[in-house]
Amino acid sequence: MSRISTMDMTQGSIRKEMILFAIPLLAGNIFQQLYNTIDSIVVGQVVGPDGLGAVTSVAxxxxxxxxxxxxxxTGASVVVSHFFGAKTISDLRKAVHTAIVCTFLLGILLMAFGYFVTPPLLVFMSTPESVMPLATTYLRIYFLGIIGLMMYNIGSAILRAVGDSIRPLIFLIITSVLNIVLDILYVIVLHQGVAGAAYATIISQFISAFLTLWVLFRTDDCYSIRFKELTIDKPILKQIIKIGMPAGIQMAVISFSNLFVQGYINRFGESSTAGWGAYGRIDAFVMLPMQSIALTATTFVGQNAGAGNVDRIKKGIKEALFLAAICTIALVIPEFFAAPKMVSLFNGDPEVIKYGTLFIRMNCFFDILCCSNQTHAGVLRGVGDAKAPMYIMLSSFVVFRQIYLFIVSHLTTSIYPISIAYPAGWLVCSVIMLIYFKKSNWEKRVDINYS
Structure with missing residues (x-):
């Protein structure tokens, strides 16, 4: 295959390149989000509130x-994009093959660990008794197929790092449609409930992984995979870990912190659990444009850092912030007004609709806060500074949020202050991230590392 499938972001119109790169990336993220959303809608309508709570509360x-x-x-994507921007093909190939081998090994480990840790995790989250059996079934099946998700994500990360966001999108469209068909087959026709929804998801994920790896094996481009080169290069792995480990710790710990949030919500009953799950699925789509633009910024900055284009990076940051803000504002307004109808897609129970609408309307306008912290974090990772975003997000989304929840839960029994735990953390994170970004002298990092 030719190099036309990649995008060199070190030259040309910045806004045009970002939009052209972000649109298929956004579409891909939307279709990836559809995996769990379709599961939730089908299960919520067919199985009921308990099934909806089981599928959504395990996120x-x-x-x-x-x-x-x-x-x-993320670390692999940044390293590959740096080598691609610097045109150091030998190191790029080592990074690609190291990432593939490590992902496969991590997938095997996570599959086994996730299966056995499922019951204590659900107990820790104060999962309602009526939801527990269904949640256990769904989560265990999901983890048995987790390697498919991981192989797709690393493959698509490699493609995005060299500027190809089109083919990952095509594969997600194919497998998302397949997931819908399988959901209907397993849940509605074969009456397999949440287990059927889980099977539909993991089968689709395995196929998306196969398609992505097929491209990487068949291409003749510089990022191609060859069996004889499948080995772990220790110096390259250290670079990937140096950038990726802080981001990984950040994501894992923040998600662990969200277990506490879910636990507080679960205390108000299965309708609250189901309503919170519907809110999460709906608002996730609103978040996707800014997250896609933040990922675009990481690739853009990574390539331009490799080429030493500091001035171009500065212009790209402004464009990314502008695009993220415009997209988010355009989405939260209709989300606010259409909240009841959107929640009813998942389940028609009046209590579920009441809780879901409440959560959406109390939180959605705060989504704009994430435009700043997501974009600036993406830029910092793009220049190789992964630790600072990790520390800032951990302090905001974990430490501050848990202190906030502990205090408000002891001051009142109302669900209202509990439901705004997310935006409270977003606000703190955005303020700290912006202050650090202004004072970090990230330009010197580019000059030192890539000049």
């Missing part, structure tokens, strides 16, 4: 265990 548990790998994937 923090999944993200806690997968978080370390997602950080590794």
């Amino acid at each position: 923090p548990a999944i993200n806690t265990l997968v978080g370390f790998f997602m950080g590794f994937s």
Whole structure:
């Protein structure tokens, strides 16, 4: 295959390149989000509130265990993008093969660990008794297929690092449609409930992994995979870990912190659990544009850092912040007004709709705060500074948020202050991240590391 599938972001119109790169990335993230959302809608309508709560409440548990790998994937993407921008093909190939081998080994480990740790995780989250059996079934099946998700994510991270966000999108479209078909087959036709939804998801994820790896093995481009080169290069692995481990720790610990948030919500009953799950699925789509733009910024900054283009990076930061803010504002307004109808897609129970609408309307306008912290964190990772975003996000999303929840839960029995634990942490994070970014002298890091 030709290099036309990649994008060199070190030259040309910044806004145009960001938009062209972010649109397929955003579409891909939307279709990836559809995996769990379709599961939730089908299960919520067919099985009921308990099934909806089971499928949605396990997200923090999944993200806690997968978080370390997602950080590794981020680190691999940054390292590959640096080598791609600097045109050091030999090191780029070592990074690609090291990432693939390590991901496979981590996938095997996580599959076994996740299966056996499921019951204590759900107990820790104060999962309602009526939801516990269904949640256990769904989570265990999900972890048995987790290697498919991991291989797709590392493969797509490699493709994005060299500027190819089109083919990961195509694969997600294919497998998302397949997931819908399998959900209907397993849940509605074969009456397998939450187990059927889990099987539909992992089968689709395995196919997306196969398609992504097929491209990497078949291409003749510089990022191709060859069996004879599948080995772990220790110096390259150290670079990936140096960047990826802080992000991985951050993602895992923040997700672990969200287990506490889920636990507080679960105390108000299965309707609250289901409503919170519907809110999470809906608001996740609103968050996707800013997250896609933040990932675009990481690739953009990584390539330009490799080329030593500090001035271009500065212009790219402004464009990324502008695009993220505009997209988020355009989405939260209709989300606020259409909240009841959107929640009813998941389940028609009046109590579930009441809680879901409450959570959406109390939180959605605060999503704009994440535009700053997500974009600046992406930029810092792009220049190789992964530790600072980790420390800032951990202090905001974990330490501050848990102190906040502990205090308000002892001051009142109302669900209202509990429900705004997320935006409280977002606000603190955005303020600290912006202050650090202004004082970090990230330009010197580019000059020292890539000049």
